[in-house]
Amino acid sequence: MKRMTVIPEPVAGELTSLLGRERFLTSAADRESYAWDNTGNRFVPDAVVLAQTREEVCAILRLCHDHRIKVTPRGAGTGNVGGALAVEGGLLLSLQRMNRIVEISVPDRFAVVEAGVVNGDLQTKLDAYGLFWPPDPSSSRTCTIGGNVAMCSAGPGAVRWGVTRDWVLGLEAVLIDGTQIRTGGRTTKGVVGLDMTRLLVGSEGTLAVVTRAILKLASKPEQRLLSRISFPSVEMAAAAVSHLLSARQSPSAIEFLDGSALDLLRRETTLALPAQARAMLLLEVAGGVSGLKELALEMIEGIQRFKPLEWSPPVDGSEAASVWAARSALSPILKKLAPKRINEDVVVPVSRLPLLMTGLARISDESKIPIVNFGHAGNGNIHVNLLVDPRDPAIMGRVPGVLDRVFRLVLDLDGSLSGEHGVGTQKRDHIAWELDQACLNLQREIKKVFDPMGLLNPGKVWPRS
Amino acid sequence: MKRMTVIPEPVAGELTSLLGRERFLTSAADRESYAWDNTGNRFVPDAVVLAQTREEVCAILRLCHDHRIKVTPRGAGTGNVGGALAVEGGLLLSLQRMNRIVEISVPDRFAVVEAGVVNGDLQTKLDAYGLFWPPDPSSSRTCTIGGNVAMCSAGPGAVRWGVTRDWVLGLEAVLIDGTQIRTGGRTTKGVVGLDMTRLLVGSEGTLAVVTRAILKLASKPEQRLLSRISFPSVEMAAAAVSHLLSARQSPSAIEFLDGSALDLLRRETTLALPAQARAMLLLEVAGGVSGLKELALEMIEGIQRFKPLEWSPPVDGSEAASVWAARSALSPILKKLAPKRINEDVVVPVSRLPLLMTGLARISDESKIPIVNFGHAGNGNIHVNLLVDPRDPAIMGRVPGVLDRVFRLVLDLDGSLSGEHGVGTQKRDHIAWELDQACLNLQREIKKVFDPMGLLNPGKVWPRS
Numbered sequence: 001m002k003r004m005t006v007i008p009e010p011v012a013g014e015l016t017s018l019l020g021r022e023r024f025l026t027s028a029a030d031r032e033s034y035a036w037d038n039t040g041n042r043f044v045p046d047a048v049v050l051a052q053t054r055e056e057v058c059a060i061l062r063l064c065h066d067h068r069i070k071v072t073p074r075g076a077g078t079g080n081v082g083g084a085l086a087v088e089g090g091l092l093l094s095l096q097r098m099n100r101i102v103e104i105s106v107p108d109r110f111a112v113v114e115a116g117v118v119n120g121d122l123q124t125k126l127d128a129y130g131l132f133w134p135p136d137p138s139s140s141r142t143c144t145i146g147g148n149v150a151m152c153s154a155g156p157g158a159v160r161w162g163v164t165r166d167w168v169l170g171l172e173a174v175l176i177d178g179t180q181i182r183t184g185g186r187t188t189k190g191v192v193g194l195d196m197t198r199l200l201v202g203s204e205g206t207l208a209v210v211t212r213a214i215l216k217l218a219s220k221p222e223q224r225l226l227s228r229i230s231f232p233s234v235e236m237a238a239a240a241v242s243h244l245l246s247a248r249q250s251p252s253a254i255e256f257l258d259g260s261a262l263d264l265l266r267r268e269t270t271l272a273l274p275a276q277a278r279a280m281l282l283l284e285v286a287g288g289v290s291g292l293k294e295l296a297l298e299m300i301e302g303i304q305r306f307k308p309l310e311w312s313p314p315v316d317g318s319e320a321a322s323v324w325a326a327r328s329a330l331s332p333i334l335k336k337l338a339p340k341r342i343n344e345d346v347v348v349p350v351s352r353l354p355l356l357m358t359g360l361a362r363i364s365d366e367s368k369i370p371i372v373n374f375g376h377a378g379n380g381n382i383h384v385n386l387l388v389d390p391r392d393p394a395i396m397g398r399v400p401g402v403l404d405r406v407f408r409l410v411l412d413l414d415g416s417l418s419g420e421h422g423v424g425t426q427k428r429d430h431i432a433w434e435l436d437q438a439c440l441n442l443q444r445e446i447k448k449v450f451d452p453m454g455l456l457n458p459g460k461v462w463p464r465s
Numbered sequence: 466m467k468r469m470t471v472i473p474e475p476v477a478g479e480l481t482s483l484l485g486r487e488r489f490l491t492s493a494a495d496r497e498s499y500a501w502d503n504t505g506n507r508f509v510p511d512a513v514v515l516a517q518t519r520e521e522v523c524a525i526l527r528l529c530h531d532h533r534i535k536v537t538p539r540g541a542g543t544g545n546v547g548g549a550l551a552v553e554g555g556l557l558l559s560l561q562r563m564n565r566i567v568e569i570s571v572p573d574r575f576a577v578v579e580a581g582v583v584n585g586d587l588q589t590k591l592d593a594y595g596l597f598w599p600p601d602p603s604s605s606r607t608c609t610i611g612g613n614v615a616m617c618s619a620g621p622g623a624v625r626w627g628v629t630r631d632w633v634l635g636l637e638a639v640l641i642d643g644t645q646i647r648t649g650g651r652t653t654k655g656v657v658g659l660d661m662t663r664l665l666v667g668s669e670g671t672l673a674v675v676t677r678a679i680l681k682l683a684s685k686p687e688q689r690l691l692s693r694i695s696f697p698s699v700e701m702a703a704a705a706v707s708h709l710l711s712a713r714q715s716p717s718a719i720e721f722l723d724g725s726a727l728d729l730l731r732r733e734t735t736l737a738l739p740a741q742a743r744a745m746l747l748l749e750v751a752g753g754v755s756g757l758k759e760l761a762l763e764m765i766e767g768i769q770r771f772k773p774l775e776w777s778p779p780v781d782g783s784e785a786a787s788v789w790a791a792r793s794a795l796s797p798i799l800k801k802l803a804p805k806r807i808n809e810d811v812v813v814p815v816s817r818l819p820l821l822m823t824g825l826a827r828i829s830d831e832s833k834i835p836i837v838n839f840g841h842a843g844n845g846n847i848h849v850n851l852l853v854d855p856r857d858p859a860i861m862g863r864v865p866g867v868l869d870r871v872f873r874l875v876l877d878l879d880g881s882l883s884g885e886h887g888v889g890t891q892k893r894d895h896i897a898w899e900l901d902q903a904c905l906n907l908q909r910e911i912k913k914v915f916d917p918m919g920l921l922n923p924g925k926v927w928p929r930s
């Protein structure tokens with residue numbers, strides 16, 4: 001408890017009277033519950049506050065500002081890069097209790113939600129109106145809209161619908177000094193002033209704390225149909241992906257599994273896979289029931305020139321669910337096989353996928369670290385999984401060098417270090433590899449405009465200077 | 466020529482040796498050609514430079530920076546808000562000669578273009594690959610990609626494909642001190658650092674001079690089919706628009722004409738229109754030939770509940786072109802009827818269109834200034850045209866008050882002052898009505914990060930302080 005000294009007595013007093021003992025948490029057990037995210041790293045905050053209203057968020061941030069206390073905003077803590085961890089201590093500000101769906105406008109196709117609304121809960125609510133909000137991270141059943149906005153989250157649907165930045169019309173946020181701002185609005189067009197909405201989306205909670213979002217909604221497809229298509233090589237699969245992108249309607253998902261991922265599925269599941277398959281695509285189409293199966297078959301017909309070994313007819317319902325389940329089983333299988341999995345979500349132009357795979361195979365061979373790759377091929381966004389044992393110092397010693405080689409490979413292929421996970425603490429030492437110095441300097445200056453004392457979500461995104 | 470004194474002799478000398486006499490223009494006639502845009506306002510720059518390479522842009526801006534000379538970047542000068550006018554004198558920097566299409570990647574569906582490439586020229590080139598770049602401002606045959614990026618341009622297709630910000634993957638730009646920066650990249654996903662690409666898009670040339678853009682491309686629809694649908698009231702037309710937005714595939718355009726626009730067409734064209742029609746929609750669908758007509762008819766069937774008076778069967782080719790021609794004829798007709806037309810491109814949520822129209826009719830009645838309205842109903846983006854005679858001081862005296870009422874009406878309806886034209890000089894005194902003070906202050910500070918001396922495109926966007 002001795003680190004508690006960083007929350008001075010008067011501040012603790014004010015927070016207690018503002019939030020009560022139930023929402024200003026200082027016990028070791030309570031603080032521990034907010035110390036983790038999907039990185040597996042642990043940083044225990046000095047205290048946790050559970051805000052319920054934007055006025056409380058204003059008051060909390062003003063207190064932090066006046067007393068120079070570092071503060072880390074947090075949604076559900078499902079992030080992959082440490083963005084919601086209090087890595088420099090201080091206050092952890094949970095937005096999870098701000099979970100009201102404030103308004104759903106069917107004629108104008110927007111929803112106004114508080115930051116703590118769970119993505120999946122919103123989807124359930126929208127379902128009744130035949131609408132949905134397209135961003136679909138794999139954590140959608142638990143992650144919050146505030147987290148999605150902070151990280152510019154995405155999932156398989158991005159190939160057709162784009163990412164979070166494409167589905168946010170406006171925001172309400174609070175600056176570190178407690179001032180509330182509004183950006184954007186309720187219209188699908190608007191060009192008055194700088195695009196502050198898109199500046200906040202993906203800023204990982206380092207510029208302001210988002211309290212509300214106005215989300216643009218889409219018509220929910222009546223049906224989704226899924227096919228599995230296996231190929232003898234990554235080259236053929238990648239060429240098929242490029243071709244599928246030119247179809248008259250975009251697929252709603254083009255997921256990819258490499259040879260090592262298929263080997264795992266062969267070993268650990270009952271999925272029947274051709275022996276020569278070295279790559280597999282999961283092709284999903286979505287739309288009205290009428291004509292959808294024909295569309296899927298037309299797409300499969302269109303990629304016959306890339307010599308698929310085998311393909312399944314388009315299926316929906318439980319049959320599709322079992323294929324998605326096999327895809328989702330990869331993560332637990334990896335966790336079972338290796339004590340630790342390091343997951344990097346790099347992205348390259350689709351045509352570069354074969355070179356990325358060849359390069360990754362070489363790195364894996366030379367380092368003797370198994371690498372398993374799968375992900376959102378339609379966007380060239382691949383989850384590169386290094387399987388390691390943290391108890392083996394020889395292997396762990398090689399990890400930084402291997403990651404450096406992976407990142408260098410990706411950048412040499414005109415790619416980006418992160419397609420959807422973000423930077424957080426995990427990639428801050430590498431972003432200068434991708435961004436030029438002048439652009440990085442501008443970003444640091446913009447951060448200072450919003451947060452001159454560096455109190456908001458410290459230790460994230462920008463390299464240590 | 467006496468204002469030429471603001472370009473000091475040594476700078477003129479350096480520009481001459483850098484660009485030659487042919488591309489450093491100081492004659493009154495040459496300067497006059499760069500003094501106009503679509504506002505009809507005239508601001509003669511002190512000199513004009515025609516850059517051909519990004520290295521020249523770097524050198525020009527560095528000179529301006531070192532000698533504190535104001536500089537206004539310009540594409541084709543087709544803007545509606547004065548964004549490309551040298552309103553505070555100084556140097557006018559034309560990007561029109563930087564018009565190379567550097568690369569078109571068919572498998573990765575992007576194009577790399579210089580800022581001066583004409584939108585329509587790019588489309589012609591992309592046509593051969595079955596691709597297009599969706600932003601479609603009405604000036605597309607002359608406007609440049611750099612101008613589109615600066616203003617976040619859009620047109621009728623925005624209802625389906627979105628606006629310029631949705632179709633830019635990355636940028637190359639030059640800061641006022643001559644430093645080159647790169648933002649984004651060649652992938653359709655990427656979340657490394659702040660979204661500098663979207664910060665520059667729509668910043669109206671006030672932050673940096675964009676020299677190159679990496680544009681995301683879409684598959685060009687095989688066919689477009691257009692129907693005219695007339696309604697007895699704006700209410701019914703607006704309700705039909707909301708319904709059309711929920712169709713299984715988005716229309717590629719939902720254009721709107723109000724009663725006063727229809728009156729003009731009755732009087733000035735041979736278009737047959739039902740006598741009771743007080744609103745008309747132009748509904749366009751786009752896609753593969755197979756099933757497209759059925760889709761259009763299904764949409765028209767779906768809006769029968771809103772009691773259209775009449776509708777034309779979906780047509781393409783020359784028949785569709787003649788309808789678009791009638792829509793396009795509105796602007797010349799307005800110019801013929803009134804010595805001056807003041808065109809404000811406001812936007813409201815679609816469901817608020819009836820209230821917007823009622824309010825505009827009241828303002829027109831009370832001010833005795835005719836107002837004609839048409840525009841992109843699918844986005845709630847309406848071009849409000851005030852018809853005035855600049856030689857009539859009584860009328861002109863009422864204009865500022867009328868504009869104030871229009872803007873107040875739009876904001877009361879949760880709208881925005883500009884959907885696609887931007888702020889420039891024309892709306893800078895009104896943006897504080899829409900943006901809150903804290904957000905405006907942040908924007909001013911961001912402007913200072915990029916351009917501390919306020920040399921780049923001065924007199925635009927932000928209110929006089």
